[in-house]
Amino acid sequence: MILKFQVSLQKPEIKLETLKEDIKEFFRITGWEKKLHNAVYSELTVFPLPRHPAAPPEHLKEPLVYMRKAQGSWEKRILKSLNSMCTELSIPLARKRPVVEQKELLNKWNEMGTDEPDLSLFRPVYAPKDFLEVLINLRNPNYENGEHLNFKTHLGLIQVPLKVKYISELKEFFVELSLNTGQLGIDDATQVPPELFENEHVRLGQKVLAEQDSAAAQQYIRQGSPTALRAELWALILNVSNQPEDLLYYEQLKSNVIQHDLLVDSLIYKDVKLTASNDDYYFVFEDYLYQVLLCFSRDTAVLGHFAYNSASPPKSYIRGKLGMEDYAVFYPPNGVIPFHGFSMYVAPLCFLYHEPSKLYQIFREMYVRFFFRLHSISSHHSGIVSLCLLFETLLQTHLPQLFYHLREIGAQPLRISFKWMVRAFSGYLATDQLLLLWDRILGYNSLEILAVLAAAVFAFRAVNLMEVTSLAAAEAVLADLSTLKVMPLLQIFLFATVT
Amino acid sequence: MGGGRGRGRKRAPALLRQRDAQAGEGRGGHFQAGWGGPQKSGRRCNVQTEESMFEDSWCAKSERAGPESMYPIQVHSPEYSYGCPPPQAWLGRSERLTRKNYMVKNLKRFRKQLEREVGKLEAAKCDFFPKTFELPSDYHLFVEEFRKTPGITWIMKPVARSQGKGIFLFRKLKDIMDWRKDVGRSDDQKDDIPVENYVAQRYIENPYLIGGRKFDLRVYVLVMSYIPLRAWLYRDGFVRFSNTRFTLSSIDDHYVHLTNVAVQKTSPDYDPEKGCKWMIQRFRQYLTSKHGPEMVETLFRDMDNIFIKSLQSVQKVIISDKHCFELYGYDILIDQDLKPWLLEVNASPSLAASSQEDYQLKTCLLEDTLHIVDMEASTHRAAHGSVEGKACLLRLYRRKQAYGSRLAWLTGKEKRVGGFDLMWNDGPVSREEEGIDTAGTGNFVANTHLGCNNDRKKQLRQLFCSFHSQKKVTS
Numbered sequence: 013m014i015l016k017f018q019v020s021l022q023k024p025e026i027k028l029e030t031l032k033e034d035i036k037e038f039f040r041i042t043g044w045e046k047k048l049h050n051a052v053y054s055e056l057t058v059f060p061l062p063r064h065p066a067a068p069p070e071h072l073k074e075p076l077v078y079m080r081k082a083q084g085s086w087e088k089r090i091l092k093s094l095n096s097m098c099t100e101l102s103i104p105l106a107r108k109r110p111v112v113e114q115k116e117l118l119n120k121w122n123e124m125g126t127d128e129p130d131l132s133l134f135r136p137v138y139a140p141k142d143f144l145e146v147l148i149n150l151r152n153p154n155y156e157n158g159e160h161l162n163f164k165t166h167l168g169l170i171q172v173p174l175k176v177k178y179i180s181e182l183k184e185f186f187v188e189l190s191l192n193t194g195q196l197g198i199d200d201a202t203q204v205p206p207e208l209f210e211n212e213h214v215r216l217g218q219k220v221l222a223e224q225d226s227a228a229a230q231q232y233i234r235q236g237s238p239t240a241l242r243a244e245l246w247a248l249i250l251n252v253s254n255q256p257e258d259l260l261y262y263e264q265l266k267s268n269v270i271q272h273d274l275l276v277d278s279l280i281y282k283d284v285k286l287t288a289s290n291d292d293y294y295f296v297f298e299d300y301l302y303q304v305l306l307c308f309s310r311d312t313a314v315l316g317h318f319a320y321n322s323a324s325p326p327k328s329y330i331r332g333k334l335g336m337e338d339y340a341v342f343y344p345p346n347g348v349i350p351f352h353g354f355s356m357y358v359a360p361l362c363f364l365y366h367e368p369s370k371l372y373q374i375f376r377e378m379y380v381r382f383f384f385r386l387h388s389i390s391s392h393h394s395g396i397v398s399l400c401l402l403f404e405t406l407l408q409t410h411l412p413q414l415f416y417h418l419r420e421i422g423a424q425p426l427r428i429s430f431k432w433m434v435r436a437f438s439g440y441l442a443t444d445q446l447l448l449l450w451d452r453i454l455g456y457n458s459l460e461i462l463a464v465l466a467a468a469v470f471a472f473r474a475v476n477l478m479e480v481t482s483l484a485a486a487e488a489v490l491a492d493l494s495t496l497k498v499m500p501l502l503q504i505f506l507f508a509t510v511t
Numbered sequence: 512m513g514g515g516r517g518r519g520r521k522r523a524p525a526l527l528r529q530r531d532a533q534a535g536e537g538r539g540g541h542f543q544a545g546w547g548g549p550q551k552s553g554r555r556c557n558v559q560t561e562e563s564m565f566e567d568s569w570c571a572k573s574e575r576a577g578p579e580s581m582y583p584i585q586v587h588s589p590e591y592s593y594g595c596p597p598p599q600a601w602l603g604r605s606e607r608l609t610r611k612n613y614m615v616k617n618l619k620r621f622r623k624q625l626e627r628e629v630g631k632l633e634a635a636k637c638d639f640f641p642k643t644f645e646l647p648s649d650y651h652l653f654v655e656e657f658r659k660t661p662g663i664t665w666i667m668k669p670v671a672r673s674q675g676k677g678i679f680l681f682r683k684l685k686d687i688m689d690w691r692k693d694v695g696r697s698d699d700q701k702d703d704i705p706v707e708n709y710v711a712q713r714y715i716e717n718p719y720l721i722g723g724r725k726f727d728l729r730v731y732v733l734v735m736s737y738i739p740l741r742a743w744l745y746r747d748g749f750v751r752f753s754n755t756r757f758t759l760s761s762i763d764d765h766y767v768h769l770t771n772v773a774v775q776k777t778s779p780d781y782d783p784e785k786g787c788k789w790m791i792q793r794f795r796q797y798l799t800s801k802h803g804p805e806m807v808e809t810l811f812r813d814m815d816n817i818f819i820k821s822l823q824s825v826q827k828v829i830i831s832d833k834h835c836f837e838l839y840g841y842d843i844l845i846d847q848d849l850k851p852w853l854l855e856v857n858a859s860p861s862l863a864a865s866s867q868e869d870y871q872l873k874t875c876l877l878e879d880t881l882h883i884v885d886m887e888a889s890t891h892r893a894a895h896g897s898v899e900g901k902a903c904l905l906r907l908y909r910r911k912q913a914y915g916s917r918l919a920w921l922t923g924k925e926k927r928v929g930g931f932d933l934m935w936n937d938g939p940v941s942r943e944e945e946g947i948d949t950a951g952t953g954n955f956v957a958n959t960h961l962g963c964n965n966d967r968k969k970q971l972r973q974l975f976c977s978f979h980s981q982k983k984v985t986s
Contacts, residue, residue, distance in 0.1 A: 122723060123756040202964050239796055240803045292868065293793065296722035296752060362722075364800055444796055 074322035125298035136352035168404030196236025197499030234455035262369035297362035468505035621824030739937035795962030879929035
C-alpha cells in the first residue's frame, strides 16, 4: 500500500509549500483516507492492545503459564501422531512432484474432487472430542486439585477458573440484539412488512458500502446483513480487497501446490471427503474447498498470526539434520495442522465468494481473526476454553434443573455442544442461519455468541431433554439443528428469559 | 416407482392404456381424479372405503420401492356423482403439453398467433424453448438449420420417454445417420408404436454452473382448469445437479449432461446418501448473494412467463373439464446470462423421494394439491346443493382432524393455499390485495413466490381458522 501511495503522490497537485494540507486533501479525494482508516482499524481489531513493556512476547500469545504448557504438550501429541502416521505409511512429509504429475494436477485444478485417491490408511490427526478431553484435564496449579470433589469444583467439565461474562454483561455487550432493535433474521420474516425495518436497513447497508468504512460496516452488521450485500460487507470488515498483487499471491500459492506434495494434503482430501462432500448443502463446492485449503497450507503469511495465538507452528527438520535449527522449517508451511471438520470453516464462505483468490483471502482473514481460537488452548475471552466455560455457566445459572438432570444421567451438556462450537456451527445450522450468526461474529469481533447460542439451543429443547435418560438419547434430541432460527433463539435467551 | 396401479383394478379404457404404454415403465404415479358419471364407471379405485379416499391411501406404498416412495393412485369414485361426463378425453389430450414434439408445435403456433394479434415483442416472450425439430418429419428443415450453424451441439430426445432414456448428444450429421440406421433394427420396439419419433433440439452450451456442475430446476404447477386457465405454482421445488463437472469435450458422457435423477442414480459415483439436489430456496439465496435481488427477480419473472405461455399455448387443444386437474413438473435450465429455458413438461412427475428433505417436499406438495382439489370440488358441490354433495361434505369434515376438525370450506377466492400460490386466474394474479390502487403505477407484482419462504402449515391453519370464525358469525 505504501508503494502505491508513493506512486500516486507524484502528482502536480501536491506543492511543497502546502504539503501537509495538500496531502490531506489528496487523501480525502482519492479515497486513500478511507483505506488508511480501514487498515488501521483492521490492525487494531486483530492485534491485542500493547501490554506492559517488560512482558515477554509469550505473554502476547498467552499470559497464563499453565495454559501455555498445556498447549505445548497438546502440540507435541499432535506432532507425534502425525509423525507416526508418516512412518507407518512411509510417506514423506513433503516431496517434490515429478513433472508429469505436476501437469496432471494443473489440468485437473478445477475439478480435484473427481480424484479418488486411496485415503483409507489415512486418519485425521485428531477430532474435536480428543481436544475436549485435553480441555477437561486442564488444571490451574495454584488451586488445590485433589481427587475428591470440593466446594470449588465446577459442576461442568471445565475446571479452570476463567472470567466469563454474566448474562447482564452479555446483555450490555450484545445490546444491538435486544428486543426493541430491528434484526435481520427476525424482522425480515414474511409477515413483517418490509417498511418497518428491512427496507431502511438495506438502504443503510448500501450507504455503508458506498462510504467504504470498515468501522461503520462492523457496527452495521450487528443487526444482520442483507443477502445481496453480505459478500461485500464482509470483505470490507475484514479489509480484503482484490488487488492484482493478491491475485498474484494466490497464483504463487497455487504453483507451490502444483510443485510440491505434502502429507497434509492427503489429510485435507480425507477431511473434505468425510465432511463437506457428504453435506447436503455444501457438496457442490467440493472443488473450491480443495483449491482454498491446499493453498492455505502453503501460505507462510499465516505464520504471522502465531504472534497472538497461544499455539506455535510445528517444526520439522530436513532429513538427517534433526535438532539443528538452521535446517528447521515449519511444517506445514502455514503452521496449521488440519483436524477432522476443518474444511467446514471454508464451506459456508463458498456461498458468498466464487472467485478462488477472493474466497481464499476471506477465509484466511477469518481464520487468523477468529477460527484459530477454536482449537488452541488459551485464556482469551473468545478462546474455546472460555467459550466452554461460558456455555456451562449460562446453562447452570439459567437452567439449573436441566443441567443437573443431564449431569445425573451422564450426559454433560458440553459433550454435546462442544462440536458445535469448535466448528462455529458450520454444518449444523441451515446456511442462511449460519451466515446470520457469522454476521454477528464479525460485528462484535467475538466468538462468545457461539456459547450463547449453544445455551439457547439447550433452553429451546429443554422440555424434551428433561425426559431423556441417557447421553445417546440427549444426542438424538439435539442431533438436528437445521430447522432452528438463530436470531429469535438468541434474543429470547438473552433478553426474554426470566432469571 | 410407479406401477402397482393395476392391482385389482379392472382394465382401463383404451386411450389411457395407450398413454401408459407410451410413457414407458418406471414413470411416476399419475394423478388423475375425475368425478365419474352417476353409473358406476367400472374404474373403481384400489381404495375401497370412502373415508380413505382423500387420506393417506391416495399415496399407497409401492411394494417394490422402499418406504419413502409413494405414488398416488388413480381414483375414480362413484360416490361423487352429479352427472358430468367421464373425463377420459381430457386426460388423453394433456400429452399436448407433455410430449415434446406436440409441445413444440403448439408453442410455435401460439407464437405465430401472438405475433399476429399482439406484436413482435409479446411473441418474443415465447422464445424460451430451444430450437427444436421433429424427426423424422422435419428432417430437411433440421438439416438446413444444422448447416447454418455448424459446430454446435444438438441433443436428441425420444418424444415420449422419460427419465432420460434414449437421449444422446451429437455434433455431426454423421452421428445421426448411424442412429437412423440403428433405429430401424433396434429392439426398442416393445411399444405399440411403429416408428419412434424423436426431437432434435439445440443443446444449451453455456448452462449456468454452480461448483462447476450443471443443474436444472424442477418446478411444480397445478392446473385446475384450462378454460378459463387457472394455474397454481408451488413455492418449493428443487435443483438437480449433475454428478460430474460440466465440460463440452465429452458429449458421450451421459452423466455430465443429463441431470435427471434417474440417470444420475446409475452413475458410478452416485452416492444416495449425498443426494444431488438443493431446494429452490437455497438456490434463490445463492443467486441473490451472487447477483443481487433485481436480477433474481427478473429471472423468476421470466420463469413465470414460461409457465403461463406454455399453458396458454395448449389451452385450445386440451379439452377443459372443471372436474379434472393435473400436476405438472416443469424442467427448467438456466444459462449463464440468467435466462431460463424450458426443457420439458412432465405430466407425471416422479414422486419418489431421494432424501428426507425431498420426502418432506413431496408429501407437502401432495397434501396441498389435495387441499386445492377439495376446495374446488367443495365450492362446486356447494353450488349444486345436492344430497350427495352434503354427504361428501360430511366425510371431508371428518377428515380434517389435522387442522382442528374445522371444515375446509374455502371460498374459492383464495390466492394461496399452503405452498401453492394462485399464479393465473384467467388473467395475471397480483400479489397486492384487490382494491389497493396500484393502477397507473405499473407496479404489478405477480403472486408467485417460487423459492420463497414456505410457511404452509401456518397459512393453512389461518385459512381454516378464518373460515371457522366466519361460520360463527354467519350462523
